[in-house]
Amino acid sequence: MKRTIPLAFLFTAILVLMAPAALAQTPDEGVDIYNQSCARCHGADGLGVPGKYPPLTGNPDAADHDLVVDVVTNGLSGKVIMGVAYTNEMPAFGNRLTPEEIQTVSTYVVELSLSGPSTAPTTTVPVGEGTALVGENLFTGSSLLSNGGVACIACHQSGQYDRLGGPGLGINLDGIVQNYGKSGFISAITDPVVAPMIAVFADHPITEQEATDLAAYLEAATSDTTSGTSVDLLIVVGVIGFIVLIFITAVVIKGPQNAYVEKLRSTR
Ligand code: HEC
Ligand code: HEC
Structure with missing residues (x-):
């Protein structure tokens, strides 16, 4: 009986330890695969390169999940896309990505395709310099977003x-500008595709200037590596270590004590 209590405690503690690890997983795996395998040709923003690589954003073909899975798996050449013939080929990824990865990235491509009105590749967001301090104030809410969006x-x-809403809401934005590319980041927040961002910003759009300032801040903020999650994790690990130590100590000390009492009894 005595032993079941610390064991249950340990078990709970292990579950607690695993929870932040699960939360820390990249929420949108499709974006990661896209950035690794597709962005170099189709652009982080999906707008492609005029005459070389077709756009996926606003491309109605790319809204067809089955078509995307097929193209990614088997490659494509010689197709006229939105009135443009491409001499470059779309390489096959059937032997470079797993079937699950192809499904995941295709789901993201469908989102991407639906994210904009039929966009000509020339509408790439013009990106100015941006001011990191202005962006930092927008991030923290020290300055208000002009259209009333939430900081x-x-x-x-x-x-x-640290985020105010506690763990499990939005992703950590460290490195996001490098990851998406500057114009990819800007379109991700001025024309959001993920539901929570749409909910916040559809009626309160972030202006391009604000997005550019935020990009400048986030690009610089990345060098700071201490994150709230890893500190939380350290505390959890410490607490569990302490519990384990007490548990072990109790068992180890109990042993000899019992033996000593037995010895006293038997000599009597
Ligand atoms: C090396 C450059 C390159 C890479 C990398 C690349 N593509 Fe392509 N992709 C192309 C080209 C070029 C075409 C157009 C081929 C054609 O016109 O026949 C194309 C066409 C497509 C199409 C068809 C669009 C249409 O309208 O029919 C889809 C969908 C697509 N790519 C998705 C992806 C995805 C998803 C990835 C990443 C897994 C990816 N591409 C990676 C070059 C690339
Ligand atoms: C009400 C909560 C909320 C606010 C406020 C908010 N976000 Fe988000 N944001 C989210 C959530 C949730 C996601 C989805 C991330 C995920 O998949 O976990 C997200 C996703 C993102 C993404 C990734 C989008 C993509 O397409 O992959 C970026 C970039 C981003 N947010 C930037 C910002 C910036 C910059 C601001 C401030 C101007 C902001 N967010 C404000 C909740 C919020």
């Missing part, structure tokens, strides 16, 4: 700032 810090963590 990013409510849901996201970045650099030295």
